[in-house]
Amino acid sequence: MREVLQFCRGLPQRELPPQENLIDEGGTTGVLYILARGSVEVLKGDFQVNTVSEPGAVFGEVSVLLGKPHMATVRTMTPSTFYVIDDPRAFFRSHPNIAFLIAKLLAKRLHSVTSYLVDLKKQFEGSEDHLGMVDEVLESLVHNQEEGHVPGSDRDPDPTVY
Numbered sequence: 001m002r003e004v005l006q007f008c009r010g011l012p013q014r015e016l017p018p019q020e021n022l023i024d025e026g027g028t029t030g031v032l033y034i035l036a037r038g039s040v041e042v043l044k045g046d047f048q049v050n051t052v053s054e055p056g057a058v059f060g061e062v063s064v065l066l067g068k069p070h071m072a073t074v075r076t077m078t079p080s081t082f083y084v085i086d087d088p089r090a091f092f093r094s095h096p097n098i099a100f101l102i103a104k105l106l107a108k109r110l111h112s113v114t115s116y117l118v119d120l121k122k123q124f125e126g127s128e129d130h131l132g133m134v135d136e137v138l139e140s141l142v143h144n145q146e147e148g149h150v151p152g153s154d155r156d157p158d159p160t161v162y
Contacts (some may be wrong), residue, residue: 003055008083023074032088033059038080043073
């Protein structure tokens, strides 16, 4: 997502030392962050789901777009600098190209998740375990969901979105 960096000139920056949270799971900031330099880990609970060090990586976009709490914690691993967009909706309106890049990023993520779920379904076809729910998840990803839809599971009935 290095293309995003061309839109960051003149934006305020935030510097954080290692082991500092940029975003807290369950919190809301209303702010969009773009990694200028450094590296972070993305945590769901205590489980590390990703590490990111590519300049231009975007954090907080799902929360901003959906108006929901962050679904993960973003914590620095090294000294890191972020561009800060305090009013992302206005920024998207005045910079439609960055809005398109973020839409493209979200579409890539959705494609990856859908491909992964299809692969799981193929691997465990015929199994009588909990992976039978993959059909339901794929169905909900493919079709528009109702406004009142709340994702969740029996284990975690109150998920949050980052």
